[in-house]
Amino acid sequence: MTARPVTKVRELEREVELPPPREPSEHSLRLAERLKLQVKGRAAKIRFDFIRHEAGALPPLASLLRGGRGGEVRLKLLLSLLWVAGGGSDERHRTKAYPARAWAGLLDLPDPEGNGQRRIRDAIGWLEDEGLVRTMRTPGRPMALQLLLEDGSGHAYFDPAGAANKKKKSGATLTGSDLYIGVPASFWTDGWLVTLSGRALAMMLVIAHLTFSERDEWPWVSPARARHLYGLSEDTWSKGIAELKARRIIEIRKRPVGEDDFDFRRVRNTYRLPREDHQIVLPVGTRPRT
Numbered sequence: 001m002t003a004r005p006v007t008k009v010r011e012l013e014r015e016v017e018l019p020p021p022r023e024p025s026e027h028s029l030r031l032a033e034r035l036k037l038q039v040k041g042r043a044a045k046i047r048f049d050f051i052r053h054e055a056g057a058l059p060p061l062a063s064l065l066r067g068g069r070g071g072e073v074r075l076k077l078l079l080s081l082l083w084v085a086g087g088g089s090d091e092r093h094r095t096k097a098y099p100a101r102a103w104a105g106l107l108d109l110p111d112p113e114g115n116g117q118r119r120i121r122d123a124i125g126w127l128e129d130e131g132l133v134r135t136m137r138t139p140g141r142p143m144a145l146q147l148l149l150e151d152g153s154g155h156a157y158f159d160p161a162g163a164a165n166k167k168k169k170s171g172a173t174l175t176g177s178d179l180y181i182g183v184p185a186s187f188w189t190d191g192w193l194v195t196l197s198g199r200a201l202a203m204m205l206v207i208a209h210l211t212f213s214e215r216d217e218w219p220w221v222s223p224a225r226a227r228h229l230y231g232l233s234e235d236t237w238s239k240g241i242a243e244l245k246a247r248r249i250i251e252i253r254k255r256p257v258g259e260d261d262f263d264f265r266r267v268r269n270t271y272r273l274p275r276e277d278h279q280i281v282l283p284v285g286t287r288p289r290t
Contacts, residue, residue, distance in 0.1 A: 018243055024191030028108040032188035035084055035106070043182035043279050044083035045160050049151035049175075051209045052229040060152045061205060062231030063130065065198055072198030074123045076107050078132060078150070079201070083188065085147045086157065092146075093157045099142040100124075108194040151177060161278075181208040182279035192282060196243065203240030206230050207250055207273045208280055241271075248283050249273070 053059040064078065065071040080103070085095050104116030124145065127133045131154030136144040147157040164178040187193055196204070210221055221229075226237065244250040251272040274281040 018246055021195045024194035025108050027105055028194055029191060031106045036185045036189050039084060041185050042087055043184045044079060045087050045180045045182055046205060047150050047160055047177055048179045048209050049177050051205050058231045060150060061202055065202055073119050074126055075198050075201055076193055077103060077123045078127060080106060081145055081147060087159045094136060094146040095144050097142045097144045184279055186282055199236045199240035200243040202232060202236060203244055204249060207271050211273050
């Protein structure tokens with residue numbers, strides 16, 4: 001059997017080797033289309049308090065990723081729960097009683113009837129322990145999931161868009177609990193949820209936050225500030241960025257630090273993530289391919 005090629009991307013002055021992207025299964029895409037109909041095509045809204053923490057504590061996003069492959073499942077599951085149960089006119093903000101194997105199928109986990117659904121149950125248990133969801137159990141039926149605020153406070157979930165509009169009208173100051181970035185339904189229906197790694201998903205959200213309010217279309221963030229705000233390792237940063245660049249989700253440009261042409265000039269990576277208003281714009285296509 002011929003080995004599949006890897007993608008090499010030069011990032012942070014070194015080559016980063018990326019595995020070939022996973023091709024989403026037809027089953028996963030069908031489940032995503034069914035959920036899209038249920039949520040009427042809305043985007044998922046991700047609060048900035050999930051991505052970074054102003055007080056210096058470890059943000060929920062960074063906490064989710066720790067723990068290897070389990071962290072990736074937790075992150076993908078929570079993003080899917082925010083899509084299905086967050087926002088919209090349903091003020092209960094809970095899912096229907098879906099079996100764990102259905103979530104495993106959406107995430108395209110191997111063996112969804114066995115080990116896949118066990119990994120989903122493990123992820124749900126972790127999310128509940130961290131105050132991100134609450135399980136709603138009925139004897140003889142699969143559990144439903146009640147969303148809590150994605151900042152990990154354990155408080156009841158509410159739609160950030162509605163709260164932000166009320167504050168704007170009253171002249172109140174917006175906080176990280178009000179500001180958010182939208183992840184479009186195509187993230188699920190085009191298979192990006194399956195194709196992208198947990199590192200890449202984390203960095204997509206970080207770059208969305210970083211570029212959200214910057215006047216500069218190509219902002220730069222210092223490594224020290226990045227570690228303080230986002231709590232992500234250098235390995236997650238470099239490999240996640242390289243993957244997003246290879247999949248054409250972000251653009252990277254080099255910006256010289258010095259202004260004098262006669263001086264030695266270092267360069268910095270600056271980033272651009274396309275978006276419309278509050279929503280990320282992903283590459284157009286029926287499938288995310290290399």
